[in-house]
Amino acid sequence: MDFSLALLIGLVIVGIFIVLLLVVIIPIPLWVAALLSGVRVSVGSLVGMRMRRVPPQVILSALIQSKKAGITVDSNALEAHYLAGGNVFRVVLALIAADKANIELSLQRATAIDLAGRDVLEAVKMSVNPKVIETPMVAAMAKDGIQLKAIARVTVRANINRLVGGAGEETVLARVGEGIVSTIGSATKHKDVLENPDIISKTVLAKGLDSGTAFEILSIDIADVDVGKNIGAELQMAQANADKDIAQAKAEERRAMAVARDQEMKAKIREMEAELVKAQSAIPQSIAEALLEGRMGIMDYYRMKNIMADTDMRQSIALESDKGVKAK
Template sequence: MPTSLIPIIIIAIVVIIVLSIFFSFIPVGLWITAYFSGVKIGIFTLIGMRLRRVAPSRIVNPMIKATKAGLKLGVDKLEAHYLAGGNVNTVVDALIAAQRADINIEFEQAAAIDLAGRNVLEAVQVSVNPKVIETPKVAAVAKDGIEVMVKARVTVRANIERLVGGAGEETIIARVGEGIVTTVGSAQAHKNVLENPDLISKTVLDKGLDAGTAFEILSIDIADVDVGRNIGAQLQTDQAEADKRVSQAKAEERRAMAVAKEQEMKAEVQSMRAKVVEAEAEVPLALAKALNDGNLGAMDYYNMKNIMADTDMRDSISNINKPNDNKKQDE
């Protein structure tokens, strides 16, 4: 290679590097696309986006879509929304969809909905095409004690005005479940609910369940009604079982008291017998003292012995007859 070509090659390489850096930092291609799409945006504005660490394509491409759709959006608004953490492309798509559906929604409102964490494009779509929310099976008990399980389908439409700060689907499902429980619980019998399931829909709709939510309830349709357990009978059975256990506990308490009373009486009898034995032990001494003092004669003593012997004989005879009486009772 000739020595004279080396400086030219070095200069060419430097130029290529400089141009590549220039075109990578300054989106000339994006500016040309925007210019021929009717979007008037200066090259220095794109450079400023680079300096502010904003991806120019995230701003210019949505502007091109908005301009082609007939929307007039400023670069500053889109860039401010991007810097705030919003999704510029989704907001522009929502504005275009709202314009096609003749829904009045401003950019600030759409941006606020997007920054609130809701999908503004989906909200516009649900506003045009209502959404069906299916509730899980809700168990309720009628006045006759029969459990009824109800599943409902709620048709809702997004309320753009209440998307910011409005409650979501979970609140709708919870309120519908509350309405189902109230309606079934006020029914005299579960058959009334089975015969007229539309009573549930009317009662729930009359409560205005969509107040404070991001949706407008269009209709509530009962999808399924099943009969469950006999809760009333089960409660009565449980109550009877509880009463039986209470009665058993009271009977056991009375039995324990009776046993304790019996033991107390036996102790008293044993004490009395001990006192009798002790008193009988003192009888001979008392008799001897009476004889010595002359208070008891010899004949009186023999008469008393005869009486005692007669009494013992009568006791022996009665004890002999008792087994015969027991045998007769057995027969």
């Protein structure tokens, strides 16, 4: 009797331990909910998920959601995506949203988009409801030298097929900005752009700027166009100032050269005057020697003095005449 009681107690303890182990390993309520939802998952599969360190709650919840939405999803694919670091719930929600919107999206592509670092659910929503992104203010100069500043609003829709490997919003904004600069720069007059801003949007949209990106550009609308600086006039003024500085520098160089030449001429004149004074100082001595040696007579000397006096008188009269003429 004692042995039977001990065996019974042991069986009860073992049973309780097995039940607790099953409750811990297998989410019984969720498993029951999955069965009631039509999701057939064996207990062995749930145990295998635990062994592979995959939370059964995540996989079962995703399977229940997809089943209720009428989508067939492979549990092994969901496990592989979870083990790869993906977001299982976002992928399933994206598949459901794409199915309701009649957008072709396979589980393999959805998991690839999610693992690429993009929000696959947001991409599906953007495919249904396009997104408007605004460019920063873009400044460009028309051919007449007037600067224009434009802001554009770009309506884009996600392209599911190009999400993996496609460029992001920054590339779209950069290309649109480049197109705006090119269009304004090719305009003959800035008034043409102000009168018809749609010239920018039509020209930019025709360039096919969405190639190689993860988006499809639906429209480009010019939100604002403002007149900026007169760049052409500023460039002309800068060129004129530069030319003036060059001319002033050349004039200063010529003035310096003229001053140098004047100083050189004055030096030569002083040198000639010094030589003249030296020569004049030697005349009396030469006259005295000529008189002593008999090469000049006394009458010749007085005749020379008379000629010199007459010359000085004529020079004085000429100077007084010039002064009278200038006074008149």
